[in-house]
Amino acid sequence: MRISAHAVVRMLGTWRNGPGPAHRALSDRLRLLVLDGRLALGTALPGERDLATALGASRTTVSTAYRALVDHGYLATSPRSRATVRLPGGQAPHLPSASPGETIDLSVAAPPAPVEVLHSAYTAALQQLPRHFDRHGYDRHGITVLREAVARRYERRGLPTSPDHVLITNGAQHALALLTRTLVSPRDRIVLDHPTYPHAIRTFTDARARLLPVALTPEGWDAGQLRAVSRDADLAYLIPDFHNPTGRCMPSAVRERLSPGCPVLVDETMAELALDQPVPEAFARYHPSAISIGSAAKSIWGGLRIGWIRARPALLDRVAQLRSGLDLGTPVLEQLATAVLLDGPDTYQSARLEKVRAQRETLRAALAGQLPQLAVPQPPGGLALWTTFPKPISSRLAAIAPEYGVTIAAGPRFGVGGAFERNVRLPYTLPDDQLTEAVRRLARAHHAVTRGETGHHEPASVA
Ligand SMILES: Cc1ncc(COP(=O)(O)O)c(C=O)c1O
Structure with a gap:
């Protein structure tokens, strides 16, 4: 190519x-x-x-x-x-690593599967699967039991939802791609949080849209600025719940005050990763015409590849029509397993959040010890720290880091036009010992960058 x-x-x-x-x-x-x-x-x-x-x-x-x-x-x-x-x-980039001698991947913010509950959800799903055998298995809206389970989730977040308002996708990224195909034409103007989720930038850029980034200020979302910019826009893509990469959560007062001048697409993939506050009310509670996308990737497991869109049935019908040019539906077994977990008791979720909180502390402590010059805000949720170096070294650090046995996502990935060269997103989804070791390696890489090295070395021997 x-x-x-x-x-x-x-x-x-x-x-x-x-x-x-x-x-x-x-x-x-x-x-x-x-x-x-x-x-x-x-x-x-x-x-x-x-x-x-x-x-x-x-x-x-x-x-x-x-x-x-x-x-x-x-x-x-x-x-x-x-x-x-x-x-x-x-070799492939970002090889996942488990053993301390290999590269540690700090570029992906996604937790491992909750092994036992996922295993038993699949066992239950396998038992239910034969009920679907007398049908063809192609369902562009998704199976009813999962659409009902997703609808109940929204109800629990204060948003009455019927299964007709839900379409199941192969993950939130797929939902984003389907909606972009349905709603976005070349040269359309799309408002974005800045920074934002890199694959969203990619999806909109591939659709030849023009991006209108609106900075997240240290206080969070600027409702006035969003209103002003969205007046001239065709769509706004926002991540109000434990925003990726900053982990911020849009306060209810801002949700209420926001009066966007264009259709809004909210990405609620991170909504359940509420570490220091309750799960926020769904954005569409305040803005009923908002289109929401969600995912089981962070609350359960990315490998399920299950996501969804919540929107008006007429829009979902258009998405389903268009979907047949890409894929013909989502695997039934994964949908059944997800429905079992969404409807089941949330006990595994609180244990998982407890663990993620502890890992966040481990990462913060390691950074304070090894890279004290790094500014590390405490996010109220999500899976990563959005850290800031005093100098614009992010790309050079990301380039050299693999030679010190760690991979990171450089700040400019999360921005438009090379912004965020002082930032690095550091996820806390790995076990404690790997987080501590990753930071030790990162500190060595940082030392090399500040000495003026460029990343063209033989790989360092990492113990
Ligand atoms: C904001 C956001 N949207 C979408 C996705 C993609 O989710 P999925 O794995 O369900 O495709 C992610 C994954 O990290 C994300 O952070």
Whole structure:
């Protein structure tokens, strides 16, 4: 697959931030895009001259950056063809790791499965499965028992909901993609929290929408600013419940005050991860026309791949129509298992939240000990700390960190146009010992960055 120079420039954002020569900043940022998976393996990069022109940089800058990437195994070249993306040794990025000698993945904010309850939910689901055997099994809205269970969840969050208002998807990301296909046309203007969830940025950018980021201030959402910007917009995508990446929760007063000037899509994937306060009331309680998406990924397990959309039945019918161009429904067994868990007692959830709270403390303590210069706000929920360094080093740190045995998601992934170069999102979903070790490795990587190293080393030996 070829990628144009302009697409690369968009992905690079403000790559020149920070000290050091331009070619090094460029190769670091390109390397990060490869490690993050944003530049897919096998992608053919633009020619040096085209990229230099699009970047407004010299050709020498681009050719030196490309050469460094070739030398370190991130690009393959052959005569008369474009340089293509590869990985050193051919390994996949972000290999999950369990053992201390291997890379620790701090780039994903998702908890492991609740083993026993999930196992027994699947056992119950298997028993119920034969009831579905006399039907074809293709159900673009999802099976009734799960739509009913999701509707009951909304009722418990103060929002009367009938199963007709629920469509089951293969995860919240799928819900987002389906709604984007249904609602968004090229050049539409979409309001976003800034920072926001990276795959949402990607989904809207792929749909050729124009993004209107509205900064989350230290106090949270700015209702006035959101109102003003949304007047000119076609859609607003907000994450009011334990926002990813900051973990903030939009206060009821702000929900009430908000009077958006365009349709609103709220992503409630994180809603149940309420660590220091109750689960918030559903956003659509205040704004009945809001479209909500939800997921079992964080409250139960990402591997279920179950999500949903709550919206007017007419809109859900349009989504279901369009869905057949992509997929023909969600696996019945996973839907049954999710329904068992959504309807069952919530006891495992409180044990899980207790554990996540303890892991948050472990991560905070490790950061205070090893990286005291990092500002670490305490989120009221969610699965990650949105941390701030005094200097704009995030991309360089993310580029070098794998050599110290840890992978992280750099701040600019969560923003538009290269913003958040001082931020790093650090999830607390790993066991305590891995969190402590990951921070130790991160501190070493940080030390290397502040010494001016660039990430083109032999991997450090990590014990
Ligand atoms: C805000 C937000 N939306 C959507 C998703 C994707 O969820 P799913 O795994 O259900 O596709 C995530 C996952 O981290 C998320 O944080």
